[in-house]
Amino acid sequence: MNQILQHDPATTTIGILGAGKVGTGVARQALKAGYRVLIAASGDPKDISLIISVMAPGAVAASAADVMSEADLVVLSVPLHKFRTLDPAGLAGKHVLDTMNYWRDTNGDMPELDEAPSSSEMVHAHIPEARLAKSLNHIGYHELELDARPAGAPDRRALAVTSDDAETLALALGFVERLGFDAVDGGRLSNGAAFEPGTPIFTGSYDQAGLQSELLAHAASAAGEELALSPVH
Amino acid sequence: MELGVYSFGDVHRNPVTGAEVSGQQRMADLLERARLADDVGLDYFGIGEHHRADFAVSSIVPVLAAAAAQTRNIKVGSAVTVLSTEDPVRVYQQFATLDLLSGGRAELTAGRGSFIESYPLFGADLNDYEALYEEKIQLLLALNDAGRREEPITWRGKFRPALDDATIYPRPVDNNLDIWIATGGTPASSVRAARLGTNVIYALLGGAVSNFARHAQLFRAEAEQAGHDANALKVGVSAVGLVAKSGAQETFYPYWRHLMDGLSRERGFSQPNRISYDMQTAPKGAIYAGTPEQVAEKILLTREHMGHDRHILQMDLASVPQKDVLKSIELLGTEVKPLIDAELRNQEKAAA
Numbered sequence A: 001m002n003q004i005l006q007h008d009p010a011t012t013t014i015g016i017l018g019a020g021k022v023g024t025g026v027a028r029q030a031l032k033a034g035y036r037v038l039i040a041a042s043g044d045p046k047d048i049s050l051i052i053s054v055m056a057p058g059a060v061a062a063s064a065a066d067v068m069s070e071a072d073l074v075v076l077s078v079p080l081h082k083f084r085t086l087d088p089a090g091l092a093g094k095h096v097l098d099t100m101n102y103w104r105d106t107n108g109d110m111p112e113l114d115e116a117p118s119s120s121e122m123v124h125a126h127i128p129e130a131r132l133a134k135s136l137n138h139i140g141y142h143e144l145e146l147d148a149r150p151a152g153a154p155d156r157r158a159l160a161v162t163s164d165d166a167e168t169l170a171l172a173l174g175f176v177e178r179l180g181f182d183a184v185d186g187g188r189l190s191n192g193a194a195f196e197p198g199t200p201i202f203t204g205s206y207d208q209a210g211l212q213s214e215l216l217a218h219a220a221s222a223a224g225e226e227l228a229l230s231p232v233h
Numbered sequence B: 001m002e003l004g005v006y007s008f009g010d011v012h013r014n015p016v017t018g019a020e021v022s023g024q025q026r027m028a029d030l031l032e033r034a035r036l037a038d039d040v041g042l043d044y045f046g047i048g049e050h051h052r053a054d055f056a057v058s059s060i061v062p063v064l065a066a067a068a069a070q071t072r073n074i075k076v077g078s079a080v081t082v083l084s085t086e087d088p089v090r091v092y093q094q095f096a097t098l099d100l101l102s103g104g105r106a107e108l109t110a111g112r113g114s115f116i117e118s119y120p121l122f123g124a125d126l127n128d129y130e131a132l133y134e135e136k137i138q139l140l141l142a143l144n145d146a147g148r149r150e151e152p153i154t155w156r157g158k159f160r161p162a163l164d165d166a167t168i169y170p171r172p173v174d175n176n177l178d179i180w181i182a183t184g185g186t187p188a189s190s191v192r193a194a195r196l197g198t199n200v201i202y203a204l205l206g207g208a209v210s211n212f213a214r215h216a217q218l219f220r221a222e223a224e225q226a227g228h229d230a231n232a233l234k235v236g237v238s239a240v241g242l243v244a245k246s247g248a249q250e251t252f253y254p255y256w257r258h259l260m261d262g263l264s265r266e267r268g269f270s271q272p273n274r275i276s277y278d279m280q281t282a283p284k285g286a287i288y289a290g291t292p293e294q295v296a297e298k299i300l301l302t303r304e305h306m307g308h309d310r311h312i313l314q315m316d317l318a319s320v321p322q323k324d325v326l327k328s329i330e331l332l333g334t335e336v337k338p339l340i341d342a343e344l345r346n347q348e349k350a351a352a
């Protein structure tokens, strides 16, 4: 079998930071796939225990510190403008999956984004020792459940995954597969710009072949831009 | 079960015919719909605010006041009041006045709003998005509470001057305003409404009719835990849809498409297309467009998931023509409502 599917959900713990629409949606799908799931919001786990017992029964409400220390893969699903409240020490050395997007209406102005190729680079600068991947950001939270299909289903939706760390990339690809999607290797973390808000990938819905060709199209146009910008010799 | 309609007073250029409609005409249209909705026995007429060119309504209360003056039984309410950029004291006064005008038919639904135009307009800081809403909803409920007890209020907060032993006039009918909180699905919002002991209404703007089943369950469980009578608190659903004897889905499509195209460009929602539309107009999808029988069945199916008490439809997205909206309101009252009432009576009998 494919290397990306090698980890065993039964012995893998997913830790989710953020118990909102996305966090609880990812938790439900991860539980269905057989993972152990811990989830935290910003406060006391007691505050969200009822939320979790109704929205994602089977997941364990925990403190953010426990989520980070126990998880094999930490999923970031907090509002992007809260990224500085993430604890760099707790995430150091961890496999981390960034699902966050910039949406001005809820995040406000974030001038620091201008300097980053994708929002994940900005996040990475805050948690430099995390082994960061980006995915699950270009699917609506309710579609995580509605669009999930078993492997091989003809109408299975594809989702892109990027990371600069080969092991993290493999783990994240396998995770996305098990949630019910064709996971497509999008290459380096900076390629995440191809599926941020406003891009065709973000606003569309693709199968594997369709997503791969969109990613290639983005890479080609990015390369073109670089060429155009590079000095003439 | 309560049924109703709500509108933002869309004045989009008609995406099918290119026709334009003036704000003045749209106001007359809204009032005509309110009168018809009242005549056919619907329970609720709602108006929401926007601060952009596509919508005629930024001030809700005058529209509701006019509607109240021309109707007898229907409840008139905001859908929603963007509380974050309002002064809760003024909001309370306006709705108390509306309540007196309408003989106790006024309702206030508070929300955060999903557009931000009102922030720069009124000098609110987006970085205070959550804090603003939290403080203002608390104050609004405290004002209602003080009103109910016929006591003055003393209050301190961050975003408006303190109130020292202040009594707010006028008081609404029976000293009580009916207040709902609107939410788009963040679980914490259901929890907030439950803890505060207000009714809650879910904006089900697509997806499946079951989308918010868990949220409604969470709302009731949390209300129970907070010591409120969960059965006394109401759950509502707002959604888009159009009722017609035939062709409702065809008629509605270009308008829905126009609106969703805009949203997807601005906010990065999935781009709409005929396939996603057909999935959502199918029996389990959350667009309520169809014959009276189809819409009644869909509302009943939603009720199986949510156990909700009120279902309201936005029919005039992107300027669906007035004649189609009127027909749809009429059918909602004369056909959908009786079908739902009959089925619920049957269910009650079967359960007894």
Ligand SMILES: NC(=O)c1ccc[n+]([C@@H]2O[C@H](COP(=O)([O-])OP(=O)(O)OC[C@H]3O[C@@H](n4cnc5c(N)ncnc54)[C@H](OP(=O)(O)O)[C@@H]3O)[C@@H](O)[C@H]2O)c1
Pocket (backbone or CB within 6 Å): A017, A018, A019, A020, A021, A022, A023, A040, A041, A042, A043, A064, A076, A077, A078, A079, A080, A082, A085, A086, A099, A100, A101, A102, A103, A136, A137, A138, A139, A140, A141, A142, B185, B186, B187, B188
């Ligand atoms: N909505 C979508 O369809 C969608 C799709 C893809 C990606 N996204 C992205 O996913 C992220 C989450 O969106 P959402 O819609 O789920 O937001 P949401 O419903 O507002 O939930 C955000 C959650 O994050 C928690 N949180 C904040 N700071 C935290 C911290 N330092 N540690 C742990 N938890 C913290 C909040 O808890 P408290 O209540 O305690 O603050 C809350 O539970 C956003 O970045 C968004 O761009 C959204």
